[in-house]
Amino acid sequence: MFSKLGLKAALLSLLIFLIFIGTWSLATYHKEGPAVSAADAEYAAMMGKGAGKTGGFPPPGEVGTAFVTYLSDPFFDKGPNDKGIGIQLAHSLWRVGLGFFLAVIVAIPLGFAIGMSPLLFRALNPFIQILKPISPLAWMPLALYSLKDSDVSGIFVIFICSLWPMLINTAFGVAAVRRDWINVARTLEVKPLRKAFQVILPAAAPTILTGMRISMGIAWLVIVAAEMLVGGTGIGYFVWNEWNNLALPNVIFAVAMIGLVGMVLDQLFGSLQKLVTYRE
Amino acid sequence: MTQHFLSVEGLQKVYPAADGKQNPPVFDNIHFGIERGEFVCIIGHSGCGKTTILNVLAGLEEASSGVVIMDGREVKGPSLDRGVVFQSHALMPWMTVLGNVAFAAKSRWPEWSKARIDEHCTTYLEMVGLGHAIHKKPAELSGGMKQRVGIARAFAIEPKMLLLDEPFGALDALTRGTIQDELLKIVQATGQTVFMITHDVDEAILLADKVILMSNGPHAKIAEIVEITMPRNRTRAEMHHDPQFYRIRNHLVDFLVNRSKGYAGSDAAVLHDARHPPVVRPGLAPDEPPPSDSTRPILKQVVNQ
Numbered sequence: 221m222f223s224k225l226g227l228k229a230a231l232l233s234l235l236i237f238l239i240f241i242g243t244w245s246l247a248t249y250h251k252e253g254p255a256v257s258a259a260d261a262e263y264a265a266m267m268g269k270g271a272g273k274t275g276g277f278p279p280p281g282e283v284g285t286a287f288v289t290y291l292s293d294p295f296f297d298k299g300p301n302d303k304g305i306g307i308q309l310a311h312s313l314w315r316v317g318l319g320f321f322l323a324v325i326v327a328i329p330l331g332f333a334i335g336m337s338p339l340l341f342r343a344l345n346p347f348i349q350i351l352k353p354i355s356p357l358a359w360m361p362l363a364l365y366s367l368k369d370s371d372v373s374g375i376f377v378i379f380i381c382s383l384w385p386m387l388i389n390t391a392f393g394v395a396a397v398r399r400d401w402i403n404v405a406r407t408l409e410v411k412p413l414r415k416a417f418q419v420i421l422p423a424a425a426p427t428i429l430t431g432m433r434i435s436m437g438i439a440w441l442v443i444v445a446a447e448m449l450v451g452g453t454g455i456g457y458f459v460w461n462e463w464n465n466l467a468l469p470n471v472i473f474a475v476a477m478i479g480l481v482g483m484v485l486d487q488l489f490g491s492l493q494k495l496v497t498y499r500e
Numbered sequence: 501m502t503q504h505f506l507s508v509e510g511l512q513k514v515y516p517a518a519d520g521k522q523n524p525p526v527f528d529n530i531h532f533g534i535e536r537g538e539f540v541c542i543i544g545h546s547g548c549g550k551t552t553i554l555n556v557l558a559g560l561e562e563a564s565s566g567v568v569i570m571d572g573r574e575v576k577g578p579s580l581d582r583g584v585v586f587q588s589h590a591l592m593p594w595m596t597v598l599g600n601v602a603f604a605a606k607s608r609w610p611e612w613s614k615a616r617i618d619e620h621c622t623t624y625l626e627m628v629g630l631g632h633a634i635h636k637k638p639a640e641l642s643g644g645m646k647q648r649v650g651i652a653r654a655f656a657i658e659p660k661m662l663l664l665d666e667p668f669g670a671l672d673a674l675t676r677g678t679i680q681d682e683l684l685k686i687v688q689a690t691g692q693t694v695f696m697i698t699h700d701v702d703e704a705i706l707l708a709d710k711v712i713l714m715s716n717g718p719h720a721k722i723a724e725i726v727e728i729t730m731p732r733n734r735t736r737a738e739m740h741h742d743p744q745f746y747r748i749r750n751h752l753v754d755f756l757v758n759r760s761k762g763y764a765g766s767d768a769a770v771l772h773d774a775r776h777p778p779v780v781r782p783g784l785a786p787d788e789p790p791p792s793d794s795t796r797p798i799l800k801q802v803v804n805q
Binding site for chain 1: 558559560577578579580582583584586588590592593594603604607608638639657
């Protein structure tokens with residue numbers, strides 16, 4: 221199955237990974253020796269006896285142990301501050317999914333309307349241009365104040381950050397549908413709803429899906445930050461919690477999981493995109 | 501005035517200039533009629549507004565003034581009564597060949613079952629020689645095959661009239677010839693009324709009953725209407741053996757090369773009666789001048805009195 225180029229690339233990837241692990245091992249090795257740097261000694265004095273437990277930046281072995289422990293039992297639940305990685309990721313995915321879904325419901329019809337109507341486009345454009353560059357986390361205080369629920373606020377932040385790329389891409393895709401196809405629909409006296417679903421939607425689908433893919437990417441970036449703020453559950457909270465525990469191997473493990481899930485989400489939308497892309 | 505199947509009266513189109521000033525009209529005072537079952541080609545240089553006239557007939561564009569009446573009703577907006585074949589085939593790439601034609605048929609007969617639609621469309625696709633490719637996507641087809649699908653789509657809605665906007669313009673000569681033959685066969689079999697834009701003089705002679713010659717724009721006019729007097733059962737292979745062929749061809753080429761440019765200031769333009777553009781039959785009268793341009797209007801006046 222593997223082409224020659226593919227095999228070479230895989231070997232090179234493996235080599236890069238091994239060099240990375242090797243460098244990491246070497247860089248963290250000497251920390252296990254008895255000699256402590258001046259800064260470390262000072263830090264230890266400051267932190268009291270507790271600091272003695274942490275041996276600086278964790279070597280690959282410790283992180284590997286964290287991987288094994290967490291992945292062997294991903295769904296345990298031992299109280300609010302001690303849940304399995306599966307449960308934490310499920311919480312994050314649930315928030316992202318719900319916020320993203322709500323954004324789809326708003327952005328696609330609204331984007332359709334904006335794309336079809338030059339008047340609406342001009343009228344709404346200033347609002348979109350101002351609202352789009354606002355960091356979604358800047359909405360957090362307003363969301364917390366008006367929604368009065370940290371979980372709902374998290375979902376709102378995902379909603380607001382997913383909205384813009386989808387809205388803009390939908391509007392752009394709908395506005396850019398080939399004139400010829402619209403003219404065909406016109407000469408066939410196609411009813412507006414049928415035209416929307418059978419001509420404009422399939423014609424604009426690749427652009428819309430690109431917007432959704434960008435939105436999902438941003439949503440996954442934002443959820444970690446949002447959960448660090450609102451706390452309680454989720455992968456972002458897990459990272460923050462393990463940092464407070466000074467359990468760096470767990471933090472590294474969580475960071476790797478965030479990357480992995482983000483990649484899977486992106487590939488999911490990538491294959492959806494392939495599904496609706498047409499060749500002319 | 502006799503009632504034509506389609507009559508175009510006093511058509512004019514002015515496009516607004518970029519700086520807000522008025523442009524001169526692309527064409528003005530265009531009058532012509534098409535009878536039921538007639539095949540009419542329109543020839544003229546780029547910029548004389550051929551495509552605009554076709555779009556007005558299709559209802560896709562509005563004329564600045566003038567009316568188009570088809571079958572006793574004014575043309576206002578697009579309608580299933582007029583099938584259009586676009587220059588760029590305009591197939592929807594996400595649908596199969598059959599899907600494209602079925603989309604049109606479903607618009608015409610929404611109450612038909614899927615099986616009936618598919619059967620109906622397959623008949624038309626077989627007519628253009630694409631029976632084997634109905635489940636392919638347009639991207640898998642050659643340019644000529646795509647244009648055939650466009651033709652099948654326009655025929656499948658069984659319109660009262662067919663409008664073709666330079667349908668073979670983008671095809672190579674060989675493919676073009678084959679599809680011309682097919683179109684000729686279908687039109688002869690169905691008695692379809694057709695209005696077609698072309699740049700190809702031979703194509704016009706092969707297909708048309710009448711050729712409308714447009715002078716150059718702006719202020720483009722119908723300089724004359726050439727009747728193709730060769731027998732209707734002509735074929736591409738035999739056509740050039742007919743002595744009429746070269747007379748007609750020379751007349752058309754002469755117009756395009758020499759007369760269309762200088763038309764605006766010529767005697768013909770001064771004597772021009774936009775409502776009754778001169779009708780010429782170069783195929784029948786090789787050595788005499790074509791039936792005098794002035795006879796028709798004068799005759800008309802006598803009759804009217």
